[in-house]
Amino acid sequence: MRVEVRDADGPRLRIELLEVGHDHGRDRLLGRATNAADACRMLDDWLGALAAGIGSGPSAADDGATDR
DSSP: OEEEEEOTTSSSOEEEEEEOOSSTTOOEEEEEESSHHHHHHHHHHHHHHHHHHHOSSOOSSOGGGSOO
């Protein structure tokens, strides 16, 4: 996850949340917000989606063998 703040000197704050890609230049824009509360909601949604993808059951591999 990368967060960029743009137009900080302007009248409105613009926050961009990006999912950092493994390959150079493959970052994915998750969304834009104009306040911290909305940015936090987007981050919470993104983390929730990651957690749902991982599952809630025990891991079949040792923790040392997984990339978390």
